[in-house]
Amino acid sequence: MRQTGYTRASTLGPIAEVVTATGGSIERVFRRAELPIGLMESPDTLLPLRDHCRLLAASARELADEAFAARLGRKTTIAGLGVYGKWVTQAPTLLEAIHRAGASLPNMLQSATRLILRRRDEEVVWSYELGDPAKEGRPQNEMLAIWYMIAIVRHFAGARWLPSRVMLGGLPASARRSIGEQMGADTVLCDGPGSIVFDQRLLMTVNPRLFERDGLDADEIARIFDIPAPDDLPGNIGVLIELELLGGRPTLDDIVRRAGLSKRTLQRRLADLGLSYADLLRDTLQRRAIFLLRQKERSITEIAAMLGYRDPAHFSRAFEKWAGVAPSRWRESARAGE
Template sequence: MVVTRVAASYVQLLYEFLEGEGVDAERVLGLPPSPQEHFVSMSVWQAMLAKVQALDGRPALGLRIAEKISPRHFGVVGYAALACDTLADALLRLERYHASVYDANLAQLQITPKGVCIEWGVSRGRPGALVDETAIASLVQLARDITGRYWPITEVAFVNPRPDDVTCYEDFFGCAVRFDQPRTRLVIAAEFLALPVRKTDPALLADLDRQAQELLARVSAVPASVEAWRRSLVPLIREGRATLAELSALHHTSPRSLQRRLAEHGMTFQSLLDDTRFQLARNYLLESSLDLVEMALLLGYSEQSAFTRAFRHWTGMAPAQWRRQQLSQPQAQAA
């Protein structure tokens, strides 16, 4: 039996929806996921939505929940989407790391004559209308939010039965919505893919950068200039712009001058970048609940496998193996 999950940050959206409706969310749903929980099982998520539906009683609950979505509810994946230049880039990033937020049925993205098509099959089960509608509407709302404007979807289809009234669905998506289809399907017109992404969640970006910089500050002392370069690398790393030219520009110097100053400390740009990534990776593994996909994103790697290869080069171990070994040491010493 396949066990599927949703991200705890995504579940938090339901609590905020209820509070916005003037309902005591904890009374209805119990305590929210703890900061240490990264995932909530799909069965728990289904039960939560069912409780809210029974309490609310109105149609299209998933659409109304989705209207409250923001990048932070998608965790590091939402954060990564904000670092993209265009909607097309953000959708590709969301597809690649989809499973770190919602792994019921994995998304498949393809180019069609109508535009970009994102499809979800049923190979891992049918979570139900509430789960599907909340997920698809949340993705659409996020895409509209990060581009800063409403735009109609070209095509929407659900595997679930047709509800009595589809008016609210057509109003939300801006197109005809089909039900009882073999696959859940979303088509976005090509004309919207070039829309620039607004960097409109500075609190999320600042919080993650602050955490990264605090982790670096706890590493053994280094000269002030090296510490300044490390701190400047944090946003460059997460945005995939960690190059000598970009770092030089931030410090108002030429690449050649920065290379010379690095050499005075016995370093190269690559060694500075590798050391910064390594220090961040070690601390993320020991002091956070991030999974490896999220760590790879924060460290500027395009794929988890690239992060794993780099970490194995640094330590001789895969990240998960290193984490288990480090976390078991205090227990072993206590025994």
């Protein structure tokens, strides 16, 4: 497969709000990025990091705004980081939160990425370093990531806190002023990774909500382990199937296009593992069906449509073949066990 990391759709923040408020078309942005707009309603869905970057680049072009991701970042919150944000901001000090952020990032929120803390005299430099080879939209992605890092620090230092300096790479000098205005801090354009710089004494700041922690529940813990390893072919293809499901039932052609493989190569590599595309599609449909059936507000008709079935009857027959009971009966038994 084409090398890539993954990130959760939640990291896009309020992208639709910002694009439309500035006069753009979010539908056109998603269409140009070749992504299903259903991502907006599915924040935990994983998408290739290169597609995330491309969507940010398409948004910046739509609005002719080199500072788009910085503008978007100003509206981000810890809530956009989901389980990862909850885990990080339960740390007793900012130093521990930064350690948690770096150690758990590849497993919980975004792979092919590192967060590195370096000490320089009385300051610290906290950097966002991207290992993914994607180039399109990379500076926009970096600006957005910097705002999420600021949001983490603000949990400890206060809602109005800003770093003493922000360093950003890969941007034209003409963009410095507009980006600096959105960042609200001294902004330096550099050749290195995106970073924030602040007084190292801040690292020992105590969590103001230290005794309000409620831990992670079982569903949240499960999401820690759903980013596939680079060499996990079935896992990587499963992520792409789940992404494509947001726009309708994916075909093998849809998947090989997004994976950057030929159809024959994918079929051969799966066959070497004793698998087929049909196996992975079925597995993904089953897991998504269970996930959706546990959401009480969704009707069977709605779930059938979300999984690409022509009507609820087709979905019910397929589910009964998988589980031995109709989806409505499965849902009733699941609720009875709550």
